[in-house]
Amino acid sequence: MMMMELESISRETIKPSSPTPSHLQTYNLSEMDLLGPKFYIPLVLFYRPNNACNAEQKAIMLKKSLSLCLTRHYPFAGRLPSPASPSVDCNDEGVLFLEARSDTQLADTFQSLISSQDHQDLGQLFADGMVNFNNPTSTHLVAVQLTHFACGGLALAISLAHVIGDGCTLSSFLSHWASVACYGSTDHKEVVPNNPHYIQSPCAQPILPEAGMKKMAPWNNLVSKRFVFPNSKLSELKNMVVSEADGSINNPTRFEVLTSLIYKTAVAAAIEISGSFKPSYLVFVANVRDKFVQKLPQSTVGNFLKGMTVKTRHAGETSLSVVSAEIRKKKLQLDQGIRSVQHLVEDSKSFHAELGNEDLENVTKGSYWCSSLCGFRFNKLDFGWGKPMGTTYAVRYVDRNGIVLMDTADGDGIEVVMFLEKESMEIFENDKELLSYCKI
Numbered sequence: 001m002m003m004m005e006l007e008s009i010s011r012e013t014i015k016p017s018s019p020t021p022s023h024l025q026t027y028n029l030s031e032m033d034l035l036g037p038k039f040y041i042p043l044v045l046f047y048r049p050n051n052a053c054n055a056e057q058k059a060i061m062l063k064k065s066l067s068l069c070l071t072r073h074y075p076f077a078g079r080l081p082s083p084a085s086p087s088v089d090c091n092d093e094g095v096l097f098l099e100a101r102s103d104t105q106l107a108d109t110f111q112s113l114i115s116s117q118d119h120q121d122l123g124q125l126f127a128d129g130m131v132n133f134n135n136p137t138s139t140h141l142v143a144v145q146l147t148h149f150a151c152g153g154l155a156l157a158i159s160l161a162h163v164i165g166d167g168c169t170l171s172s173f174l175s176h177w178a179s180v181a182c183y184g185s186t187d188h189k190e191v192v193p194n195n196p197h198y199i200q201s202p203c204a205q206p207i208l209p210e211a212g213m214k215k216m217a218p219w220n221n222l223v224s225k226r227f228v229f230p231n232s233k234l235s236e237l238k239n240m241v242v243s244e245a246d247g248s249i250n251n252p253t254r255f256e257v258l259t260s261l262i263y264k265t266a267v268a269a270a271i272e273i274s275g276s277f278k279p280s281y282l283v284f285v286a287n288v289r290d291k292f293v294q295k296l297p298q299s300t301v302g303n304f305l306k307g308m309t310v311k312t313r314h315a316g317e318t319s320l321s322v323v324s325a326e327i328r329k330k331k332l333q334l335d336q337g338i339r340s341v342q343h344l345v346e347d348s349k350s351f352h353a354e355l356g357n358e359d360l361e362n363v364t365k366g367s368y369w370c371s372s373l374c375g376f377r378f379n380k381l382d383f384g385w386g387k388p389m390g391t392t393y394a395v396r397y398v399d400r401n402g403i404v405l406m407d408t409a410d411g412d413g414i415e416v417v418m419f420l421e422k423e424s425m426e427i428f429e430n431d432k433e434l435l436s437y438c439k440i
Helices: 031-035 055-070 106-115 120-124 167-183 231-244 254-274 320-336 341-355 422-428
Strands: 006-014 026-028 040-047 087-089 095-102 142-148 154-161 222-230 280-287 305-312 367-372 390-393 401-407 413-421
Touching: 006 055, 006 142, 031 341, 040 106, 040 167, 055 095, 055 142, 055 167, 106 120, 106 390, 154 167, 222 231, 222 422, 231 254, 231 320, 231 413, 254 280, 254 320, 254 367, 254 401, 254 413, 254 422, 280 320, 305 320, 305 341, 390 401, 390 413, 413 422
Parallel strands: 095 142, 280 367, 367 401
Antiparallel strands: 006 095, 026 087, 040 154, 040 390, 142 154, 222 413, 280 305, 401 413
């Protein structure tokens, strides 16, 4: 496929509709924010042509509503004094907002865009290439690009610096923005209420620009592929796991059974290539705002994630029932409650130290990192011209096997973007058990 060409229309910054008070002009990032690698969370929403208003009116509506939302989400309109800064200067410089035009039809390019293995075309939809680990010297925290297709369809791409928030932060912000865009005011009775909750953190020590990225040597043959699992098939998978577990697992979740299937299939592909089993690790994270002893609102801004690892020492431990049970066991441990943010920080440091231990057998090639954005309602975001025809997370793993889960646009299943080395992917994508649960 030829690379899609975009024509730039405009470039501006959207400032908060009201200035940020002087006593709020420094926002300290927490230790949790600073622990992870520095990259942009890249989400793109695709919208069908809609005659509710023309392209210019849609852009004006988005910019006006974004400005209104930034008054409450004021750190998003600020800047990092430097890429390594432990605090945000809430100076109201604004969010970068680009507009572009494509002479292609969205219907003709949509499937290729979301299925592209090299992500070059998808990357063009984001402002200044703010995707994943690209543009590491940027001090912007949020950027938006609105791309108009010849048919009247739209792509709305949002880049959120992970240092200021996680997927839950992004979901909360976008839900409020979409609601304000629909109703034209933050005060309208139908607008989704959103009062961002900020935790006051002490000023942390500056971090090196490359912190969290030192070991990211690119895997040049890493490829991605998209799979869709309908809810009807996931129900069959749940029943199969319950049967295999002989009653020891009750009512497994979609995440538990699907992640187990993907992990089992990926490990099997690795075994076929190497000729023998090697220790493997399923790594996943959970939003823990509601797991604190004193629960945090879901609108709490920042990174409140806990990493967990399922370790597989023997090939027999990759069965669906065993992996599902281990995932649930890890999740149930969260119900003991997290005492404080500092307690979460210490747990996270231990988690990173363990996975960074190069003496752990096969930890680099044998780790499979899973991120789930299911339940965040990105597929419901209506800015005034209907819900998205599709959403995708334009992640581009550079140094690891990866699994990204999102709700399908119609809400009737889960879309998985899988990242594996090319040789492993060729085996993985032809696995008969995996394909029996996919939408072909």
